[in-house]
Amino acid sequence: MLRRHKGRESASSSDSTFYQLRPDCAHNVPDTKFKIKIGKTLSVRKWHAAFTHHGSLHIASVLNRIQSGGVHPAIRGEVWEFLLGCFDPDSTFDDRDHIRQARRIQYARWKEQCKHMDPHVGSGKIITAPIITEDGVPIKDPLVLLEAATPDQQASLISTKNGDEADHRLTDKQTIEWKLTLHQIGLDVLRTDRSMVFYEKKENLSKLWDILAVYAWIDKEVGYCQGMSDLCSPMIVLLNDEADAFWCFERLMRRLAREFQMHTAIRWG
Amino acid sequence: MAHRVDNEYDYLFKIVLIGDSGVGKSNILSRFTRNEFCLESKSTIGVEFATRTLQVEGKTIKAQIWDTAGQERYRAITSAYYRGAVGALLVYDITKKLSFENINRWLSELRNHADSNIVIMMVGNKSDLNHLRSVQEEEGQALAEKEGLSFLETSALEALNVEKAFQTILSDIHQIISKKALAAQEAAGSGPPTQGTTINVADSSGNMKKGCCST
Numbered sequence: 041m042l043r044r045h046k047g048r049e050s051a052s053s054s055d056s057t058f059y060q061l062r063p064d065c066a067h068n069v070p071d072t073k074f075k076i077k078i079g080k081t082l083s084v085r086k087w088h089a090a091f092t093h094h095g096s097l098h099i100a101s102v103l104n105r106i107q108s109g110g111v112h113p114a115i116r117g118e119v120w121e122f123l124l125g126c127f128d129p130d131s132t133f134d135d136r137d138h139i140r141q142a143r144r145i146q147y148a149r150w151k152e153q154c155k156h157m158d159p160h161v162g163s164g165k166i167i168t169a170p171i172i173t174e175d176g177v178p179i180k181d182p183l184v185l186l187e188a189a190t191p192d193q194q195a196s197l198i199s200t201k202n203g204d205e206a207d208h209r210l211t212d213k214q215t216i217e218w219k220l221t222l223h224q225i226g227l228d229v230l231r232t233d234r235s236m237v238f239y240e241k242k243e244n245l246s247k248l249w250d251i252l253a254v255y256a257w258i259d260k261e262v263g264y265c266q267g268m269s270d271l272c273s274p275m276i277v278l279l280n281d282e283a284d285a286f287w288c289f290e291r292l293m294r295r296l297a298r299e300f301q302m303h304t305a306i307r308w309g
Numbered sequence: 310m311a312h313r314v315d316n317e318y319d320y321l322f323k324i325v326l327i328g329d330s331g332v333g334k335s336n337i338l339s340r341f342t343r344n345e346f347c348l349e350s351k352s353t354i355g356v357e358f359a360t361r362t363l364q365v366e367g368k369t370i371k372a373q374i375w376d377t378a379g380q381e382r383y384r385a386i387t388s389a390y391y392r393g394a395v396g397a398l399l400v401y402d403i404t405k406k407l408s409f410e411n412i413n414r415w416l417s418e419l420r421n422h423a424d425s426n427i428v429i430m431m432v433g434n435k436s437d438l439n440h441l442r443s444v445q446e447e448e449g450q451a452l453a454e455k456e457g458l459s460f461l462e463t464s465a466l467e468a469l470n471v472e473k474a475f476q477t478i479l480s481d482i483h484q485i486i487s488k489k490a491l492a493a494q495e496a497a498g499s500g501p502p503t504q505g506t507t508i509n510v511a512d513s514s515g516n517m518k519k520g521c522c523s524t
Binding site: 065068168169170220224227228231232234235263265266267269270 | 330331347348349350351352353354355378380381382383405407
């Protein structure tokens with residue numbers, strides 16, 4: 041979606057041009073205050089000019105602009121990767137390529153692990169009802185509301201299901217914990233930024249579900265907590281690649297994890 | 310005519326909304342307090358509340374409705390959530406059997422954390438989705454009777470019975486309080502409570518949990 045608008049950089053365009061709202065929801069969403077201001081907003085040209093030949097970023101030169109005029113929507117994804125600390129500004133283009141590749145592989149590995157535990161991960165489906173009891177007994181036919189899978193994926197889902205004797209009770213506490221969060225993620229994914237045209241595409245919904253499911257597995261202390269879907273959503277909107285979006289979210293959570301850990305919530309009471 | 314300021318009321322009643330995630334608690338709240346319904350509403354984070362002042366049995370009652378995230382892990386904040394609540398709307402989704410089966414868990418949650426005199430009303434929401442119904446109205450009615458709760462099916466979307474549900478629970482609470490006030494008055498021989506005072510349904514010797522998190 042961002043790509044389509046790349047290059048369009050007029051003084052009057054606002055966020056709503058980039059992040060289209062469903063017409064039936066537009067009245068429920070407050071108008072954005074963001075406007076691209078020439079000379080203030082970090083433009084595509086200014087952003088690219090802030091890199092050296094080898095790719096290190098002179099971040100100080102862009103931070104002022106970002107603070108005073110925001111970031112042009114066409115480059116928000118790449119800018120946020122630096123702002124969230126995914127990459128060291130002193131790294132080169134090559135360094136970052138390597139890191140990115142390694143991270144994509146790592147994400148794919150984790151996703152594969154999750155898929156092995158629950159074949160809905162990566163299938164394009166979203167679970168909205170529990171698939172397991174608290175004692176680890178699988179629940180047959182959980183309500184799977186969303187089917188965004190291609191026929192190929194559907195076939196692989198069925199074959200995995202048949203190959204997996206899901207009848208026996210799980211005993212691994214961590215796996216049970218993780219499985220118990222999956223439907224909650226689904227319930228929230230279906231309620232996240234639904235006024236955006238972006239989420240009319242079912243692939244984007246399942247991307248959000250997959251990323252949150254994988255995150256819940258790798259950060260067992262936080263797992264999934266209501267509110268995280270709202271934080272993850274902008275990453276998916278801004279970054280095309282699912283793994284890249286995951287790593288941005290992971291970086292964001294590093295900063296915020298304290299707020300999501302159980303002891304923090306308990307302190308409240 | 311005198312200008313009626315917001316804090317002019319006879320009673321302030323705190324009512325909590327509870328039930329599984331996604332049953333429509335927040336939309337029940339917005340329907341009742343702002344007459345709004347949003348299909349695109351987000352999941353609730355932590356606790357929110359809204360108020361509405363209305364007439365119940367000739368009294369001006371300010372209803373303060375608390376809404377919370379349904380996710381299990383938010384149960385950690387429940388002792389604060391239930392503190393001072395005189396009513397609870399226990400919501401399930403008529404299209405989600407599990408949310409109805411979990412009513413018992415929510416009831417024991419109330420018994421453990423809320424005041425023992427709390428007035429509970431069971432609400433089967435989303436009655437507009439009759440074609441997807443998986444809990445019959447009679448089942449809801451039967452459970453409510455067994456547990457001694459009042460019961461209604463509502464549709465926050467169609468604004469059906471939401472008003473009635475709150476009116477019912479508020480007048481139930483009001484009746485209890487009137488009786489208590491009367492009893493107290495007879496006992497102490499003093500006048501009725503002054504206007505605008507918050508009265509807790511709880512006995513002063515009530516079994517409300519004390520301290521943090523009651524672990």
